[in-house]
Amino acid sequence: MGDIGTFMKGHGSRPQQAADDGKGVREAMTNFWAEHSKEASLVEMMLDTNAEELTVHELPEILSYLPSFEGKDVVELGAGIGRFTTELAVKAKSVVAVDFMEKFIEKNRETNSKYSNIDFKCADVTKLNLDSNSCDLVFSNWLMMYLEEEEVQSLMKRELLWLREGGYIFARESCFEQSGNKKRSNNPTKYRDPALYMAMFTMLTIPTENEDEVFGFELVLSKPVSSYIKMKNNENQVIWLLQKCRRKAGNDGHGYATFQDFLDNQQYSTNGVLRYEKIFGRTFVSTGGLDTTKEFVAQLDLKPGQIVLDVGCGIGGSAFYMVKEFGVQVVAIDLSANMINIGIERAKEVGASEDEVQFEIADATKREYKPESFDVIYSRDTILHIPDKLALFKQFYRWLKVGGKVFISDYCCSDGEHSEHFKAYVKQRGYNLLSPRRYGEVLEAAGFSNVRAQDRTDLFVQSLEKELVVAEGVKKEFLQEFSQEDFDYIINGWKDKLGRTKDQRWGVFYGEKH
Structure with a gap:
């Protein structure tokens, strides 16, 4: 045991x-x-x-x-x-x-x-x-x-x-x-x-x-x-x-009993989540924080009373934004208990009620929702962890109402051969990456129409560079809350991401259920 x-x-x-x-x-x-x-x-x-x-x-x-x-x-x-x-x-x-x-x-x-x-x-x-x-x-x-x-x-x-x-x-x-x-x-x-x-x-x-x-x-x-x-x-x-x-x-290959243990003890430890938030902005742990959230959510034409499933919700930033700006309800799920626990605390901070945002520690590949439960399914930089994307996207299609929309941003890879350094990085993280083109094809195979598959690595680079500037600007405050080691981890990690962009791409995807 x-x-x-x-x-x-x-x-x-x-x-x-x-x-x-x-x-x-x-x-x-x-x-x-x-x-x-x-x-x-x-x-x-x-x-x-x-x-x-x-x-x-x-x-x-x-x-x-x-x-x-x-x-x-x-x-x-x-x-x-x-x-x-x-x-x-x-x-x-x-x-x-x-x-x-x-x-x-x-x-x-x-x-x-x-x-x-x-x-x-x-x-x-x-x-x-x-x-x-x-x-x-x-x-x-x-x-x-x-x-x-x-x-x-x-x-x-x-x-x-x-x-x-x-x-x-x-x-x-x-x-x-x-x-x-x-x-x-x-x-x-x-x-x-x-x-x-x-x-x-x-x-x-x-x-x-x-x-x-x-x-x-x-x-x-x-x-x-x-x-x-x-x-x-x-x-x-x-x-x-x-x-x-x-x-x-x-173990499952990461040195932990389950993948959830890996997320909560390594990649998304409480300290790791909070230091990400310090750079991305309060309540956010995804690339670009509020700026990219505003740009992406604008494509969804949200209406009051609609229900959104936020898959890989992190600590709730996107969910809180959609609730406050558009009057929707959000079911916010993440496999990391640390993310959800912090998200529940942030909900109190921003005044988001249980009727507005319901948090779940949940595995999207195993969770069952009734058919046609949601108007929108939204996911930010999460599905890279999931090998069988087609099965998950078929579930998304089933859970969406007719006329519903799916929006995803995710880490991807370039077409063709990749460097050994990049292959080792992907293996260490347990990622399963597709090229933006192939990602779009999988969404279409799941039944989605009007699929848009965009390589937005340009926006990814722009966001990383901006966040590096933010990090330097809040360094003194950051070091009061965290350590020099944490600060170096952020700076070096962001620079590494910039250095990987030949192999690592950032895709943005949209589809509709007709």
Whole structure:
């Protein structure tokens, strides 16, 4: 399980003590829920006196994040009185509904007695054993916060075993603080940092039948629950959707367990993001900052009320600009948790509400949106990381409404042979580059019409040169916030980019769905 033990020590874990008093922890949790299950009511289940109103908005939102489970085998952990069990049973082939409180399971069975595809189990999830490769989705809503870290890790490993390849785990937890307002005589709940859950999910692996491969979880989506932000001003209700995938044993070629780890610990570390922002301008981490954003967005003819998907949104600059200037709504996604966390803070700074900009830590190649969800899909210097661009662009086409538009800027390469230095750079970064011409052809192959594929390396060079001037102008201030090493990294990096422009091009692309 990698170095998860070391990580947890920094987050308040007490491995030896947890092992010694595990029985006491389970007893405390049992007593806690015995106190809050006397009536097996919705208020008890959600630990909130406003549960009836909350669930009207929260339940459909949670369901909207799930992958398709029609005709699938589902395991629901911590099923409680069955408010989600019903919804799962309507579409699923089978549902195993598990809870360790007999009163909750009895209420669930009573509520859902008309469904013949539900297997009700009164069981402690820390001791639950199911067949390997027996389900397609493991669903839990408020569960791991009632377990010790070692119990969480053990459960995650068993979930990985239970799932078929390509199957999903969905989890929702209260992080940092209590959310429900129901009074409690004691509260043994673990309100963890969501980063700890993310680390436990992504660092866990199990063997496959091949020595050079392992199974692990790869993130599809993580975000705060919007209904809790709007109704309770609570950003600490967090969901995760992860998929069981194969990957190379050891790492993915970058020296990190997953590509997301690579982004958050190397290319887009928090320090790296903030030093980029210092040069690009507040809320921006893309070439040209506000200037190129204004030029590019002007091509989209945005109208109030339209919905934009910003793929690789960074820390939100383009999204905030589109919202404030054109009155659109933006779903802003990025695979880097660091980017999204900073973006959420910047949203408060600029006054962008959850209704205006919704941030998601998400993998665009795995995320599912309903067909015709968006009027515009916008992406800045992100798709260079994705090998199968055609598959992604077909998804873009499906997600766009008829008449919708796609706009992309991206790192590209020149046609023909490239220098060995450039090849090494591309390999080290894990980029997958196409020439602007070929990029446009792939958009057309995905179904887009009126495709414009432009080589705008001239604008790229102009922006870099301007940013070098900016860097020198803010050097004193920059060094107060960062280091000389950081400053040198920016200056040398920008000069290297200028030196690579024979091989590295910058493309700007536009297409329409007719």
